Amino acid sequence: MRRPPKMKSAAAAAAIVALLAAGASACASSSGSGTTASTGGTLTIQGDAGTPTLTENFNPLQPATELHGTYLIYEPLEIPSPVNGSYTPFLATGYQFTNPTTLVYTIRQGVKWSDGTPFTPADVVFTFNLLKKNPGLDGNGVWSQISGVSASGNDVTIRFKAPNVPFAGIIAQTPIVPQHVWSKIADPVKFTNTHPVGTGPFVLSKFAPTQYTLAKNKLYWNASKIAPSTVVFPAEASNQSTNQLAVSSGQFDWSYTFLPDVKKTYVDRDPAHNQYWFPPGGTIGLYLNLTKAPFTSVDFRRGLSLALNRTAIAQKAVNGYMAQASLSGLILPNLSKWLDPSLPDQGQVSQSKPAALAAFAKAGYTMRGGNLTSSNGTKASLTIVLPNSFSDWVAAATEVKNELTADGITVTLDLPQYAQYSQEIQAGTFDAAIGGFGGTGSPYTDFNNALNSTYAAPINTPTANNFERFKSPAVNQALATLASSTSTATQQQATDKLELMMYNTVPIVLLYYGGSWGLFSTKHFTGWPSASDPYTLPTNYNNALLTVVTHLRKA
Amino acid sequence: MRYVLRKVVLFVLTLWAAITLNFILPRLMPGSPVDAALGKLASAGVPITNAERNAIEIQLGVPHSGLLTQYLEYLRNIATLRFGTSYSFPSQTVAQTIGKALPWTLILIGATTIVAFIIGTLLGVYAGWHRGRAADSSITIGATFFGAFPPFWLGLLLLYLLAFRYGWFPIKGGFSPGASPNLSLSFLADALRHSVLPALTLVITTMSGWVFGMRNNMINTLGEDFVTFAEANGLRDRTVALRYAARNALLPNVTAFGLSLGAVVGGAVLVEGVFSYPGVGGLLFIAVTNHDFPLMQALLLVFTLSMLVAIFIVDLLYVRLDPRVRT
Numbered sequence: 001m002r003r004p005p006k007m008k009s010a011a012a013a014a015a016i017v018a019l020l021a022a023g024a025s026a027c028a029s030s031s032g033s034g035t036t037a038s039t040g041g042t043l044t045i046q047g048d049a050g051t052p053t054l055t056e057n058f059n060p061l062q063p064a065t066e067l068h069g070t071y072l073i074y075e076p077l078e079i080p081s082p083v084n085g086s087y088t089p090f091l092a093t094g095y096q097f098t099n100p101t102t103l104v105y106t107i108r109q110g111v112k113w114s115d116g117t118p119f120t121p122a123d124v125v126f127t128f129n130l131l132k133k134n135p136g137l138d139g140n141g142v143w144s145q146i147s148g149v150s151a152s153g154n155d156v157t158i159r160f161k162a163p164n165v166p167f168a169g170i171i172a173q174t175p176i177v178p179q180h181v182w183s184k185i186a187d188p189v190k191f192t193n194t195h196p197v198g199t200g201p202f203v204l205s206k207f208a209p210t211q212y213t214l215a216k217n218k219l220y221w222n223a224s225k226i227a228p229s230t231v232v233f234p235a236e237a238s239n240q241s242t243n244q245l246a247v248s249s250g251q252f253d254w255s256y257t258f259l260p261d262v263k264k265t266y267v268d269r270d271p272a273h274n275q276y277w278f279p280p281g282g283t284i285g286l287y288l289n290l291t292k293a294p295f296t297s298v299d300f301r302r303g304l305s306l307a308l309n310r311t312a313i314a315q316k317a318v319n320g321y322m323a324q325a326s327l328s329g330l331i332l333p334n335l336s337k338w339l340d341p342s343l344p345d346q347g348q349v350s351q352s353k354p355a356a357l358a359a360f361a362k363a364g365y366t367m368r369g370g371n372l373t374s375s376n377g378t379k380a381s382l383t384i385v386l387p388n389s390f391s392d393w394v395a396a397a398t399e400v401k402n403e404l405t406a407d408g409i410t411v412t413l414d415l416p417q418y419a420q421y422s423q424e425i426q427a428g429t430f431d432a433a434i435g436g437f438g439g440t441g442s443p444y445t446d447f448n449n450a451l452n453s454t455y456a457a458p459i460n461t462p463t464a465n466n467f468e469r470f471k472s473p474a475v476n477q478a479l480a481t482l483a484s485s486t487s488t489a490t491q492q493q494a495t496d497k498l499e500l501m502m503y504n505t506v507p508i509v510l511l512y513y514g515g516s517w518g519l520f521s522t523k524h525f526t527g528w529p530s531a532s533d534p535y536t537l538p539t540n541y542n543n544a545l546l547t548v549v550t551h552l553r554k555a
Numbered sequence: 556m557r558y559v560l561r562k563v564v565l566f567v568l569t570l571w572a573a574i575t576l577n578f579i580l581p582r583l584m585p586g587s588p589v590d591a592a593l594g595k596l597a598s599a600g601v602p603i604t605n606a607e608r609n610a611i612e613i614q615l616g617v618p619h620s621g622l623l624t625q626y627l628e629y630l631r632n633i634a635t636l637r638f639g640t641s642y643s644f645p646s647q648t649v650a651q652t653i654g655k656a657l658p659w660t661l662i663l664i665g666a667t668t669i670v671a672f673i674i675g676t677l678l679g680v681y682a683g684w685h686r687g688r689a690a691d692s693s694i695t696i697g698a699t700f701f702g703a704f705p706p707f708w709l710g711l712l713l714l715y716l717l718a719f720r721y722g723w724f725p726i727k728g729g730f731s732p733g734a735s736p737n738l739s740l741s742f743l744a745d746a747l748r749h750s751v752l753p754a755l756t757l758v759i760t761t762m763s764g765w766v767f768g769m770r771n772n773m774i775n776t777l778g779e780d781f782v783t784f785a786e787a788n789g790l791r792d793r794t795v796a797l798r799y800a801a802r803n804a805l806l807p808n809v810t811a812f813g814l815s816l817g818a819v820v821g822g823a824v825l826v827e828g829v830f831s832y833p834g835v836g837g838l839l840f841i842a843v844t845n846h847d848f849p850l851m852q853a854l855l856l857v858f859t860l861s862m863l864v865a866i867f868i869v870d871l872l873y874v875r876l877d878p879r880v881r882t
Contacts, residue, residue, distance in 0.1 A: 141606025419586025
């Protein structure tokens with residue numbers, strides 16, 4: 001769900017659309033001739049931020065600064081799909097909870113590191129202990145949940161401090177590094193790993209300041225199934241408009257960019273090969289500070305929720321590429337297998353002014369002289385804070401403001417830089433904020449990050465999780481059940497409870513789905529994720545890269 | 556001599572003030588470098604968690620010491636020319652980062668500033684001499700038209716037409732993807748091809764200032780007695796225009812030119828951004844978005860220093876150019 005471009009002005013935005021659209025008719029290239037060879041060929045992937053040159057960093061344990069190619073050099077144990085949570089195995093062939101606090105992975109045999117050294121379960125144990133020793137590498141907080149890791153034979157056993165079955169998804173995604181290389185690194189946190197040794201399907205072949213190239217790893221355990229012989233990562237333009245022109249001109253096999261009017265600006269430029277898939281990748285919501293009146297009132301929150309026309313908001317924010325969000329908290333259709341069938345209309349709520357006014361009235365707010373006013377005369381007002389560079393959020397917030405103003409609520413938009421926004425929401429000094437919810441593919445992780453009361457820090461103590469500071473013993477209970485259960489039926493029951501809680505008590509006023517903007521060319525390779533084969537999200541900047549590239553076949 | 560001494564003292568005081576401001580200004584921005592780093596993850600759709608926040612805090616190594624301690628250390632670092640490691644480019648020192656970007660900016664912006672100054676000044680002289688006639692109106696209107704273009708917008712337009720639509724020039728960058736900067740002929744040719752569009756953008760949009768400045772100075776000077784005297788002596792038009800009028804009208808423009816040369820080092824943030832040009836303007840943009848204090852401080856220092864030196868030199872030059880300041 002990377003952001004659509006920040007535009008200098010509406011005029012500039014309109015002009016880019018016009019430019020791209022005009023170019024579309026100008027040069028549709030001829031279709032390429034198909035070859036029959038099953039492997040070989042160059043795969044070109046857009047998206048590594050050139051600023052404007054690349055910073056060489058292949059440390060797989062630094063997801064914030066590593067180059068994207070790192071995901072093809074190192075492998076984790078398994079990768080759960082962020083769409084529906086189903087697993088693709090890599091360095092593990094399977095896993096099992098022998099009890100809710102003991103997780104056993106069976107490690108793949110016959111795997112070699114790219115320098116020829118055999119890969120063993122000891123490397124897995126080493127990697128997890130490396131995270132323990134260097135909290136700066138443990139961005140997923142693995143050691144906040146586990147107490148120990150050990151190997152015996154082909155098995156690696158992870159012990160949890162407390163039952164947390166869904167956390168297996170995060171453990172599984174930890175990239176495994178070679179002990180014989182990393183045990184000699186003095187400061188792995190600052191290590192930029194310019195000569196990476198991994199188990200993945202590719203190795204680094206050439207690095208230049210604006211482009212780097214990976215070559216197929218001859219020693220890869222599944223080498224015969226890997227189609228591309230080289231993968232090229234050119235630096236992305238630091239300017240979004242320039243980047244859009246580069247994507248539109250067809251230099252890439254796989255890009256990830258929000259393009260306005262994608263049919264004209266991308267597909268029509270090579271209709272035989274260019275395709276796009278924009279699945280939902282997260283939910284965008286209006287967060288309310290639940291320590292402040294009137295947002296402490298469930299009825300007031302429900303009133304706000306009913307006052308909004310989510311279809312209009314989604315239309316304004318993301319050109320209508322995305323649908324309005326289900327208030328169950330689940331991203332649909334990705335997670336529909338978890339959806340509680342008793343929720344009306346799949347948890348979607350439509351705008352209804354009378355219902356909104358009725359809910360506001362229950363909260364003690366009535367219309368007086370065109371203003372929604374409480375019984376003691378306070379006029380309803382809220383300031384929504386959001387980062388000015390997230391243009392889809394800005395468009396959504398503007399629409400929210402217009403709609404709520406029509407209902408007699410005074411709305412102010414506060415648009416600082418991201419850093420200030422982050423500071424305000426985490427400290428809890430905000431009224432209302434636009435923010436992202438979920439998107440991990442695991443309902444537990446999504447709900448736990450956003451709703452678990454243990455994260456609800458006092459005001460002015462920063463917290464990134466549950467920054468709206470929601471507190472509910474019932475929700476905690478359901479989360480604990482979900483964390484400790486290995487039975488699908490129990491998991492479903494607890495998830496249903498959370499969805500219902502989300503729907504009824506509106507801790508976050510969910511608005512619309514944030515998009516995942518995948519643009520593919522089938523000229524050289526096929527097998528891209530799509531609506532008919534949604535095996536992962538089309539994000540080319542995280543480990544979906546490994547899942548997708550191992551799925552590709554030569555065109 | 557007292558004039559020069561006074562200027563030196565002023566220079567040192569201004570330098571200290573500028574250095575201190577460079578320290579204070581970045582820290583006045585709300586939010587911390589950690590918050591800024593989280594923004595990058597958030598815009599990539601990564602769920603922001605407390606664990607992630609902790610890890611980034613450790614990775615960046617943001618100092619927790621008090622502001623005064625940081626300030627004293629900052630002064631010591633400047634004195635010893637050590638600027639530390641930036642948060643945005645952890646694999647190299649700040650000096651290396653800036654050192655790589657500076658030549659690109661100096662050559663691109665330096666060359667375009669000089670070209671724009673020469674063309675603009677000549678056009679200004681011509682328009683001023685032929686004031687009120689067709690040549691004057693067309694030059695003035697043309698300069699107004701092109702000068703009104705926001706540079707980044709003209710850049711995008713040229714990019715679309717000449718690079719995207721017709722493919723005559725590369726879409727972005729200072730050199731071809733895959734190439735590494737070196738001094739071979741083929742690389743220089745490649746770099747030159749990449750610099751045409753940004754250079755064109757800058758020349759077109761900055762030229763008009765010189766045209767107007769020179770034209771108006773010319774018209775003022777042409778009303779002076781010595782010009783009338785020269786004309787009355789029957790000197791050729793060309794001689795009067797260039798040797799008598801233009802030479803005197805040029806003085807204020809030279810001052811401005813000195814200052815704009817000092818500003819060259821600052822780069823052209825937006826134009827470098829549009830073309831993904833590997834210069835310091837783009838670097839400053841990155842530093843600001845990342846709350847990258849070490850990089851920002853060093854960049855601002857380079858900018859202020861070159862500006863101050865330019866002003867200092869212009870001040871000293873005036874001693875020679877204008878006898879009135881010597882007293």
